[in-house]
Structure formats: C-alpha cells, structure tokens
Amino acid sequence: MISVQGALEKIVSNLPTLSDELVSLPNALGRILAKSISSRTTSPPFAISAMDGYAVRFQDVMKIPTSLKQVGVSATGRPFLGTLDVGHCVRIYTGAMLPDGADTVVIQEDTTTEKNMVTITSISKLGNWIRKAGLDFSKGDYLLGAGQMLSARDIGLLAAMNIAWVAVRRRPQVAIISTGDELVMPGEPAEFGQIYSSNGLFLESFVKGMGGSPVNLGIAPDTKTGLNSLLSCAVGKDILVTSGGASVGDFDFVREALGVDGLARGFYKVAMRPGKPLMFGHFGALPVLGLPGNPVSTAITARIFLRAAIEKLLGANLKKDIKMAVVGADLPENDERQDYIRATVKINSDGTHVVTPFSRQDSAMAATLAKADCLIVRSPFSKPTKTGELVKILDLNC
DSSP states (O other): OBOHHHHHHHHHHTOOOOOEEEEEGGGOTTOBBSSOEEOSSOBSSSOEESSSEEEEOGGGGSSSSEEEEEEEEEBTTBOOOSBOOTTEEEEEOTTOBOOBTOOEEEEGGGEEEETTEEEEOSOOOTTTTEEOTTSSBOTTOEEEOTTOBOOHHHHHHHHHTTOOEEEEEOOOEEEEEEEOTTEEOTTSOOOTTOEEOOHHHHHHHHHHHTTOEEEEEEEEOSSHHHHHHHHHHHTTSSEEEEESSOSSSTTOOHHHHHHHTTEEEEEEOBSEESOOSOEEEEETTEEEEEEOSSHHHHHHHIIIIIHHHHHHHHTOOOOOOEEEEEESSOBOOOOSSEEEEEEEEEEOTTSOEEEEEOSOOOTTOHHHHHHOOEEEEEOTTOOOBOTTOEEEEEEOOO
8 A cells, every 4th residue: 555645746757737718807717827926016116195085295285284286186097287386276086196295195084175275284204194105015926826726806907907818827628537337326316226326426616626527438337348438538628537447346347448448557545544545547648547436435436536637737836734633532543544534613702713523534424514514634553642632634626
C-alpha cells in the first residue's frame, strides 16, 4: 500500500497542466487564470473627492469663518474645467474630479450658503477628503496571479483594470464510468437485488464544481466487453474516473479490463480509511483514476485525489484547506491507515470550532456523508485523542 501523500504526489506528477484560452469577463467566473494580470489603467485616474462638499485652496480656509465665491460645479463625468483662483471654491460631489488649483475638500456639513457665496464654518486639514490618483492601484500593477480562481470580486476588479478578456485554463474533460450489474439510474425500475446509482451523478457534480467539464459515460456492466465499449468513448479526454470495480472480487473487472488493453498502473491500494482500493495509471495516453464503489469512499477519495488531479490540470493555486478544531468526543488509537472521519461542526459562543464524529462510519452510509460538515484527519498510528484536544479537519466543500 502507498501512503496518501505518496499517492497524491504520484497522481499530480503524472498529469499535465492544460493549455489556456481567452474568455470574456462575463464568462470568466470560476475560471482559473493562466497568466498573471497587470492593470491597463490607474485607479482613480485623477484626484477625486471622497465626500460631497466644496473644493477649496487650503490657504483660503486657514482662518474661519471665511466666505468664498462659488464659481462652478464638479460632478462625476462632468468636471470643472477651470483653475481655482484665490477666494474661490467649486461645488464638488463624491467621486468627482478635483479642479486644478484645489488641494482640500470641505464637507457640505461644515458650510452655509447664500446665493453664490459659501461660508466655511469649521477648520479643515490640508488634503482633507481627497482620494489621490492611484490610491487603489496604478497602471502596470500586477493584481491577480496565475492559478487564481476568479470570484465575482475579481471580475469587478478586472473591469476596473480595463481588462475585457482574460487567459484562463481550458476546462478539463473528465470521463466518468460507474461499474456494476447492481446499478440502475434514478427514476428507472429496480429489479430485485439492484440499487440506484449515485456515484456517477455525484462525480459529475463534483467535477462541475471544480471547474471541469464532466462526460458521464453511464454504467458499465460487470463484463470486460461492456466496460471496453465505454472505455473507447473516454479516449481523448483529459482523465478517466471510474467508481467501483477496483477492489478484490470475482466480478471486479476494471483492473482486468484495463490491464488486458495496456494499463500502465501507477499504484493500487492506499493506506487510508475509507478508500483503500484506489487505483491510478494510464490507459495508453489517458490517465485513469479508479475510485472505490461505496458512496462514502467515492466521495472522500474524490475530495482528496480527484480534486488534486483537477487542480493540477487547471494549474490552480487554491488555498490549503487543512484546519484545526477541538474534538467533541474521545478518539481511539489509530492503526497503519490514515483515517478520514465524518463529523459535524459546532461553533461555541467563544468562537471555538468543535467537531463531533458520527457514531457510525460505515462507507455505504450516504446520509451521514450529506450531513457531515468536515472530515477529521488522523495520521497513521495516531495516539488516542481526548475530548477537547485539537485535531486536523478537512472541509467537505463538495
């Protein structure tokens, strides 16, 4: 058996990073940047007012009260085009361009007006309520980095940077095959001894959520011929993911079918629980990730290994998501396999995150998987952990 870290390294090192493509900003949400991006403009491009008020020369308002003659208005998109002279002021609105000659803004609450005369009633500071040009960023500043997943906030920033198109990684095409004579699709009649297939639809949704393009090839029967007919449809995709058929058994044909047709196996079996019967290799040029068939095992191994595979294909540089939390129940000593324990999270009044494992951790229990907030991660041979001690957790954001 290979360790979890060893399996991750082998998968990631055997996958390429995909080529890039140009997309418009409205289509860039959730995409991974292929290149770092510098601004094409300065923001703000000129000094602007931070408040509604009057643009003045500081020398004219050093003593109060003092009256100034209003000689114009500066509004957003309609700046005052003259130069401010001694004893003059300009009505100015939030976001409007500061007139030439002005160096301070007096907010309207500190003034009184009569016709075109404005009386300043409160002492101001030099430069008050002015946002200088480039306060936010300057032309040429690199503000977004390669490998970053674009959020709505990032899209807004790119627009402010005068960027209309961005280079992003191509969405990886992920072929998905579920295996098993016992499986039928939801909505279809189930014969005696059959169950409804959930892994394929889970994986399809998981891949979409990770920014990939899933190609669900359906359910392969437990025969080499049936599996091979679907394998031919996966050729040309960026990776093939199978669920089921990787463990030892008389009717487990995935390893055999791939082996007959030239699977170059990277590894088989990982020292983890659940998810031990995990397989990775290449079917010709096609990378193949074989996940276990139990729903919980499929989901947890997808969270750990398929996520890492897609991130590598996308060149993604996402935040590491291992955190620490207080455990809400005693945990026994662990054996040689790394444990991933489904748990719920409760936040105490003092902000402490307390994680409590479910009493049963059967790998076929999809309902507890859906209710779980996280996985408690326990290293091989971990000592017993008492209630209140810190443990590592992995978010189940899938």
